[in-house]
Amino acid sequence: MLKLLPYLIILTLFQCTTIGFHETKIREGISFGENTNFRVCVLREPDITTKETEELFSAWNEELSLYNLKAEPILLDVIERPGFWGTDILGYLMSLPLTKDCDRLVYLKGRTWGDITFEVLTLGLFVGVGLKLEVQGAVEGQTNTRGYIKAKYISTIQILFTSPKSTLIHEGYHLLGCGHQLFMKECYEKIRNVKLLLTDQSRDPNFFPVITTTGKKILTREETLIYFNKD
Numbered sequence: 642m643l644k645l646l647p648y649l650i651i652l653t654l655f656q657c658t659t660i661g662f663h664e665t666k667i668r669e670g671i672s673f674g675e676n677t678n679f680r681v682c683v684l685r686e687p688d689i690t691t692k693e694t695e696e697l698f699s700a701w702n703e704e705l706s707l708y709n710l711k712a713e714p715i716l717l718d719v720i721e722r723p724g725f726w727g728t729d730i731l732g733y734l735m736s737l738p739l740t741k742d743c744d745r746l747v748y749l750k751g752r753t754w755g756d757i758t759f760e761v762l763t764l765g766l767f768v769g770v771g772l773k774l775e776v777q778g779a780v781e782g783q784t785n786t787r788g789y790i791k792a793k794y795i796s797t798i799q800i801l802f803t804s805p806k807s808t809l810i811h812e813g814y815h816l817l818g819c820g821h822q823l824f825m826k827e828c829y830e831k832i833r834n835v836k837l838l839l840t841d842q843s844r845d846p847n848f849f850p851v852i853t854t855t856g857k858k859i860l861t862r863e864e865t866l867i868y869f870n871k872d
């Protein structure tokens with residue numbers, strides 16, 4: 642246990658920026674199959690540029706290449722934020738169907754004066770109690786197909802701990818069904834299992850499947866909406 646202590650401390654510090662520690666040897670022993678692309682629909686706020694979007698995806702794709710995967714961004718729309726809180730954004734994303742043959746939906750959140758004020762207000766709390774109120778990004782846990790990241794931030798404290806690129810990489814793992822773990826083995830196996838689903842007969846051949854963090858297999862685009870049509 643003592644051996645794990647430094648990892649636990651780092652994990653607590655980095656919270657939702659570290660999905661787990663890489664285990665290179667284990668990863669290299671796993672076969673991730675053929676190169677596969679999946680399509681990620683992007684909604685972005687007006688202050689996020691095309692160049693920034695491209696840079697984010699190229700950082701994510703560098704990580705994804707470990708698994709012979711590639712995320713193809715498809716710009717869906719430039720929109721104003723549907724609400725101030727992360728939960729507002731997630732709720733909005735969950736109400737949208739996956740169109741344009743998209744497999745995942747990602748919202749790139751910008752930085753407004755309201756955000757800056759909020760950052761200043763929460764800075765004291767962060768320093769004082771070590772609380773991090775600002776959430777850098779999140780993926781809904783029902784289908785693991787929709788999520789958002791703060792795509793633009795340059796605030797002092799944030800940059801010490803995280804960046805938009807590392808946030809996208811982190812949330813990107815959630816979009817593949819991974820949860821948080823101390824070491825990555827479980828996540829590698831999840832990604833391998835998701836790729837194995839590509840040969841599943843009942844899969845929509847045009848949809849990149851997902852296994853949710855709770856283990857549910859989602860093989861068609863329609864299934865990603867099932868939970869929201871209940872009412």
Ligand SMILES: [Zn+2]
Nearest residue numbers: 657811815821
């Ligand atoms: Zn996370």
